[in-house]
Amino acid sequence: MADVLIIGAGSAGSVLAERLxxxxxxxxxxxxxxxxxxxxxVRDQITDGLRLPLGQASAVARRYTAVLTEDPRRxxxxxxxxxxxxxxxxxxxxxxxxxxxxxxxxxxxGWAWADVLPHFKAIERDLDFEGxxxxxxxxxxxxxxxxxxxxTAAFVRSAxxxxxxxxxxxxxxxxxxxxxxxxxxxxxxxxxxxxVGPGGAFLEPAMHxxxxxxxTDTRVGRIRFDGRRAVGADVVGPDGxxxxxxxxxxxxxxxxxxxxxxxxxxxxxxxxxxxxxxxVAVDLPVGVDTVDHPEWVLPVSWPATHxxxxxxxxxxxxxxxxxxxxxxxxxAMTTGRRDDPTDQPHLGVTLMRPASRGRITLASDDPxxxxxxxxxxxSAPADVRLLRxxxxxxxxxxxxxxxxxxxxxTSQHLCGSARMGLDTDASAVVxxxxxxxxxxxxxxxxxxxxxxxxxxxxxxxxxxxxxxAAEFIA
Numbered sequence: 194m195a196d197v198l199i200i201g202a203g204s205a206g207s208v209l210a211e212r213l214x215x216x217x218x219x220x221x222x223x224x225x226x227x228x229x230x231x232x233x234x235v236r237d238q239i240t241d242g243l244r245l246p247l248g249q250a251s252a253v254a255r256r257y258t259a260v261l262t263e264d265p266r267r268x269x270x271x272x273x274x275x276x277x278x279x280x281x282x283x284x285x286x287x288x289x290x291x292x293x294x295x296x297x298x299x300x301x302x303g304w305a306w307a308d309v310l311p312h313f314k315a316i317e318r319d320l321d322f323e324g325x326x327x328x329x330x331x332x333x334x335x336x337x338x339x340x341x342x343x344x345t346a347a348f349v350r351s352a353x354x355x356x357x358x359x360x361x362x363x364x365x366x367x368x369x370x371x372x373x374x375x376x377x378x379x380x381x382x383x384x385x386x387x388x389v390g391p392g393g394a395f396l397e398p399a400m401h402x403x404x405x406x407x408x409t410d411t412r413v414g415r416i417r418f419d420g421r422r423a424v425g426a427d428v429v430g431p432d433g434x435x436x437x438x439x440x441x442x443x444x445x446x447x448x449x450x451x452x453x454x455x456x457x458x459x460x461x462x463x464x465x466x467x468x469x470x471x472x473v474a475v476d477l478p479v480g481v482d483t484v485d486h487p488e489w490v491l492p493v494s495w496p497a498t499h500x501x502x503x504x505x506x507x508x509x510x511x512x513x514x515x516x517x518x519x520x521x522x523x524x525a526m527t528t529g530r531r532d533d534p535t536d537q538p539h540l541g542v543t544l545m546r547p548a549s550r551g552r553i554t555l556a557s558d559d560p561x562x563x564x565x566x567x568x569x570x571x572s573a574p575a576d577v578r579l580l581r582x583x584x585x586x587x588x589x590x591x592x593x594x595x596x597x598x599x600x601x602x603t604s605q606h607l608c609g610s611a612r613m614g615l616d617t618d619a620s621a622v623v624x625x626x627x628x629x630x631x632x633x634x635x636x637x638x639x640x641x642x643x644x645x646x647x648x649x650x651x652x653x654x655x656x657x658x659x660x661x662a663a664e665f666i667a
Contacts, residue, residue, distance in 0.1 A: 194438045194439060195221060195439040196219045197213055197219060197220075197221045197439055197440070198222050198425060198438075199221065199223045199224070199443045199445055200413050200445060200451075201223075201224070201445035201447065201450060201451070202223050202227075202277045202278070202407060202409075203280060203391075204279050204281035204391040204639075205391075205639040205640075205655055205658065205662075206443075206445030206638075206639070206659075207281075207390075207396035208316070208656055208660050209443060209659050210223045210395075210396055210399065210407070211395040211398075212667070213663055213666065214399055214402050216667065217404050218404075219404060219667070220404050222407075222439065223396075223406070223407045223408065224408050224411050225276075225277055225407065226412045226413070227274070227275035227277065227409065228409055228410055229277055229409040230276070230393070230397055232252070234252040235276055238251065238253050238283070239253060239276060239283060239388065240388055241388065242383035242384075242386055242502055243386055245284070245285060247272045252276075253274060253276035253283055254275060255273050255275040256270045256271070256272060257271045257449060257564075258271075258563070258566070259603070260566065260567045260569075261601050262568075262569070262570050262571040263567075263572070269601075269603060271449070271566065271605055271607070273447055273450070277392045277396060277397070277407065278390045278391060279391075279392065280447065280652075281652060282392050285503040285504050286381040286382050286383040287381065287652065288317075288335055288364075288381060288652060288653045289363050289364060289379065289650055289653060290313055290366070290654065291648070292366050292371055292649065293306040293366055293368045293371060294648075295645065295649075295654075299645060301644065302625055306368050312658075312661045313326070313653070313657045314326065314328030314331070315328060315331050317333050318332070318333065318334050318335065319336070320334060321362075322362055322365070325367065326364075326365065326367050327365075332389075332394035332398075333382050333390075333395075334382060334384040334389045334394075335364070335380050335381065335382055336383070336384060337378035337380055338381070338501070338506070341378075341505060342498050342501070343498030343499075343501075344493070344496060344497065345505045345518055345520055347495045347496075347518075348506065348518035348540075349506055352508050355586075355589055355590055357374070357376050358374075358375035359377065360372055360376060360509075363378070364380045374509050374510050374511045376506060376507070376508040377506065377507065378505060379506060381502055381505075383502050386500075410430060411430035412430070414429060414457070414560040415458045415560065416442060416454065417438075418458075418459075418474065418632070421631070422633040423629075425438035425439050426442065441635075444635070444638070444639070444641075445637075445638050445639045448483065448553075448607045448608055448610045448639065448641045449566065451610065451639055451641045452610035452611055452641060453555075455477075455479045456469075456480065456554075457471060459473055459474030459475065460629065460631075460632070461477060462478060462554075463476040465554050468555070469556065469557055469558050470557075471558045478621075478622060480554055480610050480611075481552055481620070482550040482552065482609065483551045483552055483553055483607055483609050484547065484549075484550055484646045485568055485570075485603055485604060485606050486543050486545055486547065486603070486606045486650075487568070487580065487601075487603065487604075488541045488544075489543075489583070489584055489601065489602065490602045491539055491540040491584065491591065491595050491596075491597070492522075492537045492597055493537065493540055494537065495518075497522065497537070497538050498520040498521065502520070505518075505520060508586075509545075513579070514542060514544060514579060515649075516541070516543070516583060516586065516590070517543060518538065518540055519539050519541060523539075540591060540595075541602070542580060542586075543583075543604055544576055545646075545648040545649065546646075546648050547573065547576050547646075549568070549572050549573040551566070551607075553565070553567075568607075584599050604650065606646065606650060606651050608643045608646045609644070609645070610641045611642055612643070613627060613642040613643070623637050626662075626665040627666075636662070638658065638666075639655060639659070642658070643655070
């Protein structure tokens with residue numbers, strides 16, 4: 194029997210496992226559905242920070258179908274990392290922190306900017322800036338591209354000519370001085386072409402510890418309870434069916450995976466569970482009012498940039514729009530092939546403080562059947578207006594290089610499916626220590642628990658939250 198069972202070795206689970214297993218008296222078991230980093234199919238895919246290993250042949254990505262808009266109905270594939278390191282092992286390396294206003298806006302005890310800044314600093318080793326508010330000794334390397342080429346250079350030059358200021362440090366916000374709107378280099382957890390994700394930075398160096406066990410290629414079907422206490426999980430691995438028992442169980446399977454597993458285990462909206470044939474253990478708003486960053490994509494005829502990360506710079510506006518000049522077409526970023534003339538660089542016009550809310554619901558009580566994911570991006574007219582305004586700015590910057598009208602897409606930043614909140618908050622699934630309400634011995638620590646989506650990509654904030662939550666679970 195373990196002291197702690199962590200379900201999911203993604204960005205949050207990797208950090209949590211390393212932090213908890215520092216105490217040699219604490220026996221930690223981590224269950225991961227994907228392969229180990231030592232698998233020969235895996236190493237090159239998760240360390241190459243210059244491409245996204247998301248092609249059809251990928252051994253490290255899992256695909257879900259999501260509905261972006263209802264009128265008309267538009268569907269898209271959402272990718273999630275299925276490997277030690279999770280989505281942090283396959284993403285583009287964007288490592289921007291949430292802003293102080295994002296964190297303080299949560300208005301939760303223990304989660305003010307002053308509480309979380311030490312954890313942002315502890316996780317990183319920033320090679321470009323020293324002193325407050327940066328970290329210099331953490332395991333995740335952070336650096337920025339110093340000289341731009343190709344499409345990124347064209348974007349930055351055009352943005353400056355359009356009157357946007359240069360932002361020296363997108364991670365330089367303090368409570369007294371927030372980084373202003375403008376264009377700047379993206380803080381990247383990519384070091385000389387190598388992706389330095391939480392799996393490689395936190396978990397892998399700790400896997401030799403005798404009190405830490407990592408079980409890969411092992412799927413969790415349901416959480417096991419004794420009355421109202423979580424006592425383990427039923428899993429299927431290389432050796433077949435098994436039940437793992439632990440004193441504490443922590444879900445770190447991501448905003449989709451953790452919500453799905455909670456509902457399969459009887460924790461979720463009673464009507465949703467009953468419709469899927471799942472007995473209701475605790476009626477909680479799991480999967481309700483999820484949130485993501487809607488994105489409109491504009492192909493441009495700028496020359497692709499070779500041998501660089503997928504995203505090197507961004508423009509942010511006072512209206513909460515982030516415009517991203519992707520350095521190559523999606524096909525080139527995911528497969529490395531450069532022989533398709535229609536696969537061009539593109540601008541992503543992204544709404545970072547959206548009003549629209551989505552949902553995740555059960556399709557079945559079968560653990561092997563994916564949940565239903567609906568983003569409902571067209572449900573908030575104000576969002577559509579802001580995206581139009583952002584697209585007008587993108588047109589101003591790109592001029593006649595824009596190749597077509599914008600198309601709907603998503604940033605794949607889904608959050609808030611098991612939201613953290615006060616005991617008086619009816620929309621909260623977990624309390625301010627990430628404990629699931631109404632049961633004992635069960636926590637959720639990943640993007641599911643973010644009370645609101647950050648106005649930057651959420652990866653760095655999720656890693657910070659895991660580092661913070663380790664103190665609660667220990």
